[in-house]
Amino acid sequence: MVRELQALAEKLLAAWPPLIPGFHTIALDDQVTLTLALGDIGQMLASVQGTFDAFYLDGFAPDRNPEMWSEDTLKKIADLAAPGARLSSWCVAGAVRRSLAEAGFNVSKRAGFGGKRDRLFACWPENTAMPSSHEAVKSTVLVIGAGIAGASIARQLAVRGLSVTVIEQQRPAAGGSGNPVAVVRPEPGGDENPIAAFSAAGVIWLAQWLALHGQQVPHAFCGALRITRDQRRHEKLRQHAQTMPKDWLAEIDVVQASALCGQQLSADAFLLPKAAWVVPAELVKRMLDHPLITLKTGLQAERLSQIETGWQLQLSDGTQIDSARVVLADAFGQLSPVSLAVDKARGQLSSLAVREGFEVRMIVCRDGYITPAVDGMHTIGATIQYDDEDASARASDDEENLQRLERLLPRFVDSSKQLHSGRVSWRSTTQDRLPLVGKIAEGLYASVGHGSRGIACAPLCAEFLASLMLNEPLPLGGEWVSKLNPLRFE
Numbered sequence: 001m002v003r004e005l006q007a008l009a010e011k012l013l014a015a016w017p018p019l020i021p022g023f024h025t026i027a028l029d030d031q032v033t034l035t036l037a038l039g040d041i042g043q044m045l046a047s048v049q050g051t052f053d054a055f056y057l058d059g060f061a062p063d064r065n066p067e068m069w070s071e072d073t074l075k076k077i078a079d080l081a082a083p084g085a086r087l088s089s090w091c092v093a094g095a096v097r098r099s100l101a102e103a104g105f106n107v108s109k110r111a112g113f114g115g116k117r118d119r120l121f122a123c124w125p126e127n128t129a130m131p132s133s134h135e136a137v138k139s140t141v142l143v144i145g146a147g148i149a150g151a152s153i154a155r156q157l158a159v160r161g162l163s164v165t166v167i168e169q170q171r172p173a174a175g176g177s178g179n180p181v182a183v184v185r186p187e188p189g190g191d192e193n194p195i196a197a198f199s200a201a202g203v204i205w206l207a208q209w210l211a212l213h214g215q216q217v218p219h220a221f222c223g224a225l226r227i228t229r230d231q232r233r234h235e236k237l238r239q240h241a242q243t244m245p246k247d248w249l250a251e252i253d254v255v256q257a258s259a260l261c262g263q264q265l266s267a268d269a270f271l272l273p274k275a276a277w278v279v280p281a282e283l284v285k286r287m288l289d290h291p292l293i294t295l296k297t298g299l300q301a302e303r304l305s306q307i308e309t310g311w312q313l314q315l316s317d318g319t320q321i322d323s324a325r326v327v328l329a330d331a332f333g334q335l336s337p338v339s340l341a342v343d344k345a346r347g348q349l350s351s352l353a354v355r356e357g358f359e360v361r362m363i364v365c366r367d368g369y370i371t372p373a374v375d376g377m378h379t380i381g382a383t384i385q386y387d388d389e390d391a392s393a394r395a396s397d398d399e400e401n402l403q404r405l406e407r408l409l410p411r412f413v414d415s416s417k418q419l420h421s422g423r424v425s426w427r428s429t430t431q432d433r434l435p436l437v438g439k440i441a442e443g444l445y446a447s448v449g450h451g452s453r454g455i456a457c458a459p460l461c462a463e464f465l466a467s468l469m470l471n472e473p474l475p476l477g478g479e480w481v482s483k484l485n486p487l488r489f490e
């Protein structure tokens with residue numbers, strides 16, 4: 001390998017995701033993001049959304065894998081070309097040149113290099129009338145709410161050079177994002193399960209982000225052991241695990257699982273090596289730490305009205321702010337002019353002081369979870385109660401959490417008296433358990449309804465929403481625009 005490329009290649013290899021199908025977005029730094037689409041070329045290209053300035057066609061030779069060079073593939077590439085886009089390839093086959101020309105490219109053969117006599121060069125026509133999407137959106141963006149959703153969208157807009165003002169009624173991570181520890185893990189499941197694909201992409205994105213920016217954020221990729229609820233689900237997951245790389249999902253028996261964990265598990269399990277725990281309030285703090293982000297705390301956003309230049313936000317101190325772009329990240333979308341279909345689910349955590357001889361090395365989960373000790377405490381979660389506004393911690397919830405724990409690690413504790421009542425907060429949930437992320441109206445966007453996975457998935461949603469707002473290629477397949485559409489239940 002060329003010596004100058006060694007360091008870059010190593011960085012890329014370190015960030016390379018597990019080989020699971022679908023879209024994977026790797027942020028190599030704040031300027032360079034790589035989106036990998038792993039799968040069949042036809043399906044993947046059909047999902048790509050965005051416009052592109054340059055293409056390099058590097059599929060094996062047309063006679064060895066014709067799908068990569070088919071007329072349909074090349075037409076789809078033409079659909080994704082920005083005005084003036086350039087395309088190149090080592091392949092100068094006549095059929096490829098003809099298909100590209102038919103699709104609308106200006107195609108030529110140029111002198112090759114590195115042992116190749118010729119190379120292909122093609123250009124998509126210029127269209128000087130096209131406005132630049134970035135030019136149009138340079139004004140300050142207003143974000144309401146400084147939980148993980150608000151902090152991460154503020155960050156992804158700021159790294160694109162936009163100024164962002166975040167309005168928070170209390171302090172950062174005052175809501176669900178302020179729990180002492182959160183589990184970041186993919187939900188394993190087959191292709192038919194959208195949560196599986198979504199959570200996988202979310203976990204991979206957050207892992208990249210933490211690797212780049214999270215040195216001061218307490219976290220550990222300790223892995224998780226997932227126990228299924230019943231034999232039928234276990235069998236289904238076993239079949240799925242057989243199609244997955246072992247560094248992503250592997251079935252292990254109870255003896256192996258207990259040895260890995262350090263404690264006796266209740267049943268056979270599935271190992272999720274890429275799972276992590278993180279301290280969410282520290283993650284939020286780190287995300288907000290950017291020179292283009294202005295945070296205003298202790299200010300409640302009270303009313304939002306549409307004005308000629310965009311939106312006007314009325315604040316609790318009697319002042320108002322006008323902005324062309326507003327993002328609702330207050331968990332429930334309360335100021336949305338169209339009511340958003342979210343429910344409110346109370347959750348209480350319990351904690352358990354670390355004891356000598358009772359080490360837990362991995363997250364263990366089923367319908368609840370226990371984390372390794374962080375700052376001397378295990379976190380055990382979590383209850384779920386709808387229509388419950390009680391903010392005080394309850395002993396009956398600790399009893400429920402103890403039962404969850406016993407389904408994971410039987411005999412780990414004797415009585416709920418050993419548990420300490422943990423934090424109470426509320427999840428914003430949706431019917432299909434996917435969040436509401438996208439456009440509500442011209443200049444008004446939402447990232448709410450993150451349910452039980454906001455810490456794991458809201459950061460990827462922020463990258464998705466920032467790309468959507470600025471008309472950039474999306475880090476997920478285009479079908480996610482409707483799957484996450486905030487108005488999809490209307």
Ligand SMILES: Cc1cc2nc3c(=O)[nH]c(=O)nc-3n(C[C@H](O)[C@H](O)[C@H](O)COP(=O)(O)OP(=O)(O)OC[C@H]3O[C@@H](n4cnc5c(N)ncnc54)[C@H](O)[C@@H]3O)c2cc1C
Binds near residue numbers: 301348458
């Ligand atoms: C018990 C429990 C355990 C959980 N465990 C996990 C886990 O292990 N892993 C995981 O990934 N997820 C977990 N979650 C889910 C996760 O915590 C949430 O999905 C996530 O915190 C939601 O983030 P958010 O930014 O959307 O909302 P929040 O964190 O609630 O932030 C919303 C912010 O908006 C502010 N705000 C609201 N209204 C206004 C207004 N009008 N003006 C100004 N500011 C306003 C609030 O003060 C708050 O700070 C858990 C949730 C609960 C309840």
